[in-house]
Amino acid sequence: MATKLNPLKPIRVWLTPPGPNPWKVVFLFEELGLNYEIKSFSFADVKKKPFTDVNPNGRVPAIEDPNTGLTLWESGAIYQYIVELYDTDKRLTHEALNDRHLCNQWLHFQMSGQGPYFGQAGWFQHLHPEKIPSAIERYTAEIKRVLGVLDGALAAAKPAAGDGARWLVGGKMTFADMAFVPWDFRLAEVLLQSWDEVWEGLPHARAWHERMVELPSWKRSMEHRARLMDEQGLQWNGVPKGIETFTEYEEKIARGEQ
Amino acid sequence: MNGDLENSTPLQSMQRIALLGSHLTSTRNKPSHKMAETKSDIHLYTAQTPNGIKVSMLLEELGLPYKVTAIEISKNTQKEPWFLDINPNGRIPALTDTLPDGSPVRLFESGSIMQYLVDRYDTEHKLSYPRGTAEYYEVNSWLFWQMGGLGPMQGQANHFARYAPEKIQYGIDRYQNETRRLYRVMDTQLSKSTSGYLVGDRLTIADIACWGWVAAGSWAGIRMDGLDHLNAWLDKVLTHPGCEKGRHVPSRHTMLDNRNKTEEELDKAAQKTRAWVQQGMKEDAKK
Ligand SMILES: N[C@@H](CCC(=O)N[C@@H](CS)C(=O)NCC(=O)O)C(=O)O
Ligand SMILES: N[C@@H](CCC(=O)N[C@@H](CS)C(=O)NCC(=O)O)C(=O)O
Numbered sequence: 001m002a003t004k005l006n007p008l009k010p011i012r013v014w015l016t017p018p019g020p021n022p023w024k025v026v027f028l029f030e031e032l033g034l035n036y037e038i039k040s041f042s043f044a045d046v047k048k049k050p051f052t053d054v055n056p057n058g059r060v061p062a063i064e065d066p067n068t069g070l071t072l073w074e075s076g077a078i079y080q081y082i083v084e085l086y087d088t089d090k091r092l093t094h095e096a097l098n099d100r101h102l103c104n105q106w107l108h109f110q111m112s113g114q115g116p117y118f119g120q121a122g123w124f125q126h127l128h129p130e131k132i133p134s135a136i137e138r139y140t141a142e143i144k145r146v147l148g149v150l151d152g153a154l155a156a157a158k159p160a161a162g163d164g165a166r167w168l169v170g171g172k173m174t175f176a177d178m179a180f181v182p183w184d185f186r187l188a189e190v191l192l193q194s195w196d197e198v199w200e201g202l203p204h205a206r207a208w209h210e211r212m213v214e215l216p217s218w219k220r221s222m223e224h225r226a227r228l229m230d231e232q233g234l235q236w237n238g239v240p241k242g243i244e245t246f247t248e249y250e251e252k253i254a255r256g257e258q
Numbered sequence: 259m260n261g262d263l264e265n266s267t268p269l270q271s272m273q274r275i276a277l278l279g280s281h282l283t284s285t286r287n288k289p290s291h292k293m294a295e296t297k298s299d300i301h302l303y304t305a306q307t308p309n310g311i312k313v314s315m316l317l318e319e320l321g322l323p324y325k326v327t328a329i330e331i332s333k334n335t336q337k338e339p340w341f342l343d344i345n346p347n348g349r350i351p352a353l354t355d356t357l358p359d360g361s362p363v364r365l366f367e368s369g370s371i372m373q374y375l376v377d378r379y380d381t382e383h384k385l386s387y388p389r390g391t392a393e394y395y396e397v398n399s400w401l402f403w404q405m406g407g408l409g410p411m412q413g414q415a416n417h418f419a420r421y422a423p424e425k426i427q428y429g430i431d432r433y434q435n436e437t438r439r440l441y442r443v444m445d446t447q448l449s450k451s452t453s454g455y456l457v458g459d460r461l462t463i464a465d466i467a468c469w470g471w472v473a474a475g476s477w478a479g480i481r482m483d484g485l486d487h488l489n490a491w492l493d494k495v496l497t498h499p500g501c502e503k504g505r506h507v508p509s510r511h512t513m514l515d516n517r518n519k520t521e522e523e524l525d526k527a528a529q530k531t532r533a534w535v536q537q538g539m540k541e542d543a544k545k
Contacts, residue, residue, distance in 0.1 A: 068392075074403050101377070109367050128428075132429070134422070145542055
């Protein structure tokens with residue numbers, strides 16, 4: 001642990017609590033034990049100043065690292081930066097060129113293959129006021145396909161000596177594995193299925209995911225989320241307090257009240 | 259040291275990053291990597307699509323020799339077992355190569371392929387910045403912005419505007435509006451750039467990653483008016499001979515011609531592709 005380069009000044013992460021993407025970065029900070037601080041703000045303000053001065057694209061997360069003067073956005077780019085600069089003992093990455101790029105490959109797959117499609121499924125399933133079955137089906141099918149690709153890759157991976165755990169690259173957990181957790185964590189909600197249904201036929205992906213959510217770093221991340229959601233008067237699923245169900249929330253949105 | 263950083267100019271802090279970076283890379287730069295590698299055993303599996311041409315444009319710009327296998331997406335070659343061995347995700351592009359020690363490299367995801375290629379072969383930083391500089395990381399912001407935003411959102415615009423079995427106006431609007439928003443973000447970034455490229459003073463993998471998508475904007479039904487810097491950039495990228503050559507791999511790039519076509523003509527042209535997309539969706543739904 002001692003060889004880790006811990007930044008002197010806290011790295012600031014800008015986030016809005018409900019969505020999964022910012023928690024990807026917090027998870028990494030927690031797992032590396034880095035010096036960081038959270039700047040939590042309301043989702044209604046992501047496309048406004050001052051945040052758009054930090055990220056012209058108006059999406060969370062973004063980071064400001066006072067130790068280097070760098071401002072950076074897109075969680076994938078933040079992952080690569082943090083790992084390159086601060087994971088000096090290479091606990092969550094690999095030294096060899098090939099393995100390093102395999103980690104990057106899975107990170108890109110997460111960024112382009114998992115995130116956008118899980119996000120669209122969530123939108124059409126919960127937030128869009130009118131039900132469009134073909135759109136829900138399209139994105140639900142894509143989620144299952146992506147989970148299938150992951151399950152296949154894990155099935156082909158050599159189980160680690162000792163606990164027999166399977167990881168995407170090089171026999172140990174890396175940032176590439178971690179990047180998938182925040183969206184997978186929301187699968188029951190996104191797919192409107194029970195946990196068993198979500199993972200049916202995907203034993204390797206399930207074991208992989210469940211191993212990671214047991215980590216103290218993930219649990220701490222979710223404690224921070226719970227606290228910050230509460231601060232903004234939001235329940236766990238993003239629905240404002242006082243509204244019981246998603247259906248009720250959806251009806252309110254449909255009536256234009258939210 | 260704290261005080262130093264607080265008062266440092268942007269340049270000083272960039273040097274600081276460079277310092278941090280070189281500290282970190284010193285163990286990584288094995289002597290054999292100091293010189294640009296010119297021998298290569300690169301094999302690209304690709305098709306004439308925005309994601310496919312990213313890699314051929316980059317390879318041409320780097321002047322690297324490579325073999326090409328054209329994948330017929332409409333015949334689902336990308337779902338055949340031999341291809342799934344290279345890319346279990348069943349999509350193009352994919353790339354194979356050999357390391358100096360003889361071990362094989364197999365990569366998918368265009369973004370990671372591009373990062374690999376500049377990391378290993380662009381040691382003179384023609385199209386990239388040295389690891390540890392601010393620009394190096396800013397390029398990655400834009401690269402992931404393309405991978406996680408522009409590509410998927412414009413892909414969905416294509417789907418609802420061109421390929422979906424039923425016309426869902428909401429789906430068309432949602433993704434065309436988001437894509438147009440992303441184009442505006444890019445246009446604003448380019449308007450602030452003195453070089454006309456996304457990051458710093460040169461063409462990088464961030465520009466190349468976005469080019470095929472923006473060039474296909476009309477196909478996705480995105481209005482291209484009022485985006486002066488973006489339109490100028492579209493032409494500027496093609497002044498690089500490698501980009502011009504690489505966009506025609508494995509066959510002619512014709513997307514720019516769509517800029518003058520009517521909606522009716524575009525719709526007619528979509529019919530062929532519509533058939534395979536819908537077939538693919540049916541097969542996925544059965545699984
Ligand atoms: N994020 C991936 C996306 C790749 C992708 O969408 N490839 C398309 C062509 S542009 C494809 O192969 N589609 C075939 C299919 O889905 O069956 C990348 O950038 O490499
Ligand atoms: N299975 C795909 C087939 C079409 C396809 O592969 N499209 C590519 C573009 S050629 C895409 O949207 N890629 C998204 C990306 O690159 O992120 C779908 O239904 O959208």
